[in-house]
Amino acid sequence: MTRNRHGSRALLGGLILLLAGCAPFVLASGKQTLTQSEFEVTVPEGWYRAMRAPGTLEAPEGLVLTRDGLALQQIRVVRVPVDKDLKFTKRKFDPKLPPHDVAEIELDDHRSNPDVFNLTVEENAPATVDGRRGFRLVYTWQTKDGYRLKRIQYGFLEGKWVYQLTYQAAARFYFDRDLATFDKLRESFRLLSKPA
Amino acid sequence: MREIRRRFPWLLAASLMAAGCATTALPPAGKDPGKLALEEDEGRLWNRAQEEQEQLRRARVEYHDPALRTYLNSVAQRVLPDEARQAGLSVDVHVIKNPSLNAFIYPNGVMYVHTGLLARMENEAQLATLLGHEMTHATHRHLARQFRDIQNKTAFMATLSVAGMPFGAWGMLASVLGQLGTIASVYGYSQDLEREADQEGFQLMVRAGYDPREAPKLFVHLKQWVEEEKKPEPFFFNTHPRLVDRIESYEEILRREGGALARGGPLRIGEEVFLVHTRRLLLDNALLDLQGGRFLQAQRGLEKFVALNPEDAPGHYFLAESYRRQNDPRLHPEAIRLYEGAIALDSAYADPYRGLGTLYYQAGQPSQAAQALERYLELAPTAPDRGYIQGLLEEVRK
Numbered sequence: 324m325t326r327n328r329h330g331s332r333a334l335l336g337g338l339i340l341l342l343a344g345c346a347p348f349v350l351a352s353g354k355q356t357l358t359q360s361e362f363e364v365t366v367p368e369g370w371y372r373a374m375r376a377p378g379t380l381e382a383p384e385g386l387v388l389t390r391d392g393l394a395l396q397q398i399r400v401v402r403v404p405v406d407k408d409l410k411f412t413k414r415k416f417d418p419k420l421p422p423h424d425v426a427e428i429e430l431d432d433h434r435s436n437p438d439v440f441n442l443t444v445e446e447n448a449p450a451t452v453d454g455r456r457g458f459r460l461v462y463t464w465q466t467k468d469g470y471r472l473k474r475i476q477y478g479f480l481e482g483k484w485v486y487q488l489t490y491q492a493a494a495r496f497y498f499d500r501d502l503a504t505f506d507k508l509r510e511s512f513r514l515l516s517k518p519a
Numbered sequence: 520m521r522e523i524r525r526r527f528p529w530l531l532a533a534s535l536m537a538a539g540c541a542t543t544a545l546p547p548a549g550k551d552p553g554k555l556a557l558e559e560d561e562g563r564l565w566n567r568a569q570e571e572q573e574q575l576r577r578a579r580v581e582y583h584d585p586a587l588r589t590y591l592n593s594v595a596q597r598v599l600p601d602e603a604r605q606a607g608l609s610v611d612v613h614v615i616k617n618p619s620l621n622a623f624i625y626p627n628g629v630m631y632v633h634t635g636l637l638a639r640m641e642n643e644a645q646l647a648t649l650l651g652h653e654m655t656h657a658t659h660r661h662l663a664r665q666f667r668d669i670q671n672k673t674a675f676m677a678t679l680s681v682a683g684m685p686f687g688a689w690g691m692l693a694s695v696l697g698q699l700g701t702i703a704s705v706y707g708y709s710q711d712l713e714r715e716a717d718q719e720g721f722q723l724m725v726r727a728g729y730d731p732r733e734a735p736k737l738f739v740h741l742k743q744w745v746e747e748e749k750k751p752e753p754f755f756f757n758t759h760p761r762l763v764d765r766i767e768s769y770e771e772i773l774r775r776e777g778g779a780l781a782r783g784g785p786l787r788i789g790e791e792v793f794l795v796h797t798r799r800l801l802l803d804n805a806l807l808d809l810q811g812g813r814f815l816q817a818q819r820g821l822e823k824f825v826a827l828n829p830e831d832a833p834g835h836y837f838l839a840e841s842y843r844r845q846n847d848p849r850l851h852p853e854a855i856r857l858y859e860g861a862i863a864l865d866s867a868y869a870d871p872y873r874g875l876g877t878l879y880y881q882a883g884q885p886s887q888a889a890q891a892l893e894r895y896l897e898l899a900p901t902a903p904d905r906g907y908i909q910g911l912l913e914e915v916r917k
Contacts (some may be wrong), residue, residue: 411811412810415846421906422911
C-alpha cells in the first residue's frame, strides 16, 4: 500500500516536472544570461520567456519575451551568423558591411515577406548598442487580415554575428505601452565577451 | 462580412454538392444570344471574386502607373472577342507590384499581371498572347467548369469526409474553394482547360493582328528566366513543366494554324510601343529583384533598362548596386565602372558617391572611401542617411 502511494507520488511528481518542462512560457525576470549567444539582459517584472518557437517543440533562437501573448507584443534578442540565409531575401550579411547596409538588408528581408503589406519605415538611423555602432529601425506594416503591427529594431555586426534586439507589438495601444520597458531592456544589454 | 467570408467555402461547397453532378459543359460567353446568364454556383464565384479583388485593393499591392494601365487595357480591348463584349463581359487589367512571373484572371474578367511578368516580355504581341490566354479562362467560364469538375470527382469522398473527419479532405476542399486567386495563379486549370486557353487565346491574338510567331516565344523566354532562378516561385507561369506545356502547345498550334490565321495585312509586333509604356516598370521591378537579393534577375532587368535608356544615371547606379550588394570583391571593378558611368552622366547625382564610398569602405580603402562619402554629403546635405554616412566618415578618417 505504502509502496503504491510512493509510486503514485513519484508518478505525479514526474508528470508535474514533465509538464513544467514542456511549458511554452515561463515567468522570467531579472538578469538573463545566454552563454551560448554570449549576451545578457535584464528582463523586467511580469514578462514571460517563450520556451518554444511558435508552432514547434524546439527552443526559440535567443531570448523571446512577451507579457500578454506573442501576437500582442514580443521582445526578441537574438544573434544570427552573418552567413546564414535570411528568410525572405537572398541578400546576405557580410562582416565588412557598414551599419546602413545591415539595416537595409533587415528591411529588405521584411519587405520581401509575402505576408507583409503596406510597410512604412518611420525611422532608419544610426544607433549604438552596448557601445557598438549599429542601427535603429522603426516601421509599421499590415498583415493579410489588416492587423497593423509596429516594430522597433536595433542591430549591429560583431565579428561573425549580427545581433538583433527587436520589439514588436500591435500598433494600437500595446506598442506605446511597452516601449519604455523595451528601452530599459535594450540599455541593459551586454555582450559577455568579444564574440568570435 | 468576415463571417460570410469564413463560411463562404462551406456554403459554396454545400451548394455544389446539393446540385449533384453538375455539367461542366458551360458554353463560352457570347455563344448564346443576349447577355451572359450566370448559373447559381457561378454567380457565387463572381461574388467571391469581387470580395477577393476588394482584399487585393485594401492590401495596396497594385502598381500605380495610370498610363501603363490604360495601355494594357487598350491591348486587352483589341484582343477581347466581340461575342464576349456583346455578352456583357469586359476585361479590366491591373498590375501587381511583385517580381514573380504571374498573371491570373477572375471569372468576372478582372485580371492581374505581376510587374515581374511584364518586365520579362519583349513586345506587345507577347503581351497579347498572355492576355488572350488569360481572358479565355474568363470567356470560357473555366473557373466554374473547374469547380464543377472537382465537385463531380470528389462528391462521394467529400460526403464521407464530412461524417468522419471534418478537418480532413473536406477541410482541404473548403480551403481551396475559398481561394479563387490561388487556384487561378498557383494551381492553374486542368490540362484540357489550359490547352483550350492556349488555342482560343492564340486565335484572339492573331485575329487582333499580332504576329503568331511571338506566341511561343513568350513562354520560351519565360522558361529561360525560370531556369536561371535557383529557387522557383510557386506561380503557374513560374513552373517549369507548365511552361514546357505552353511552349509545346503554342508551337503545335502555330504549325497547324498560324499561317492560315495570319493571312492578310501586316503583322503587328509592337516592340517600341510596349517598351515605351513599360520603361518605368522595368526599373521598378528590377529594384524589387534587388531588394529580394535576386541579383541575376535584377541585373538582367537593369541591363535591359540601361540599353533602352543609356543616358539614365539612376539605371547605371542601380546596376552598380546589383554588383556591389553581392559582397563579392571580384565584382567590385565592374561596380566601380558603373558608378563612375552614372557620375559621368550626371555629376550632381549623389547616390553613386555613396555607393563608391561604401564599396571602398568594404574593400578596406579608407582614403578613397572618405573622398567619395564627403562628396556624397556635399551633394546631398539633407540626405536621410546623413547620420550613417557621418559615422562611416568618422571611422574611415581614424
